[in-house]
Amino acid sequence: MNCTPEQFLAASQSNFQTLEGLTNQAFTGFEKLVCGRHGKLLEKRTGRN
Numbered sequence: 001m002n003c004t005p006e007q008f009l010a011a012s013q014s015n016f017q018t019l020e021g022l023t024n025q026a027f028t029g030f031e032k033l034v035c036g037r038h039g040k041l042l043e044k045r046t047g048r049n
Helices: 005-046
Strands: none
């Protein structure tokens, strides 16, 4: 399958956005795991859910 440069760029950007979203979710989950109840305080300070 051959892709045009535009198609390749669009697919790469989409993959990067997906990776970024999953990384943010993993970081937030780890932060809540480590911080326990204090994770809620971090959410209020940083504005993250």
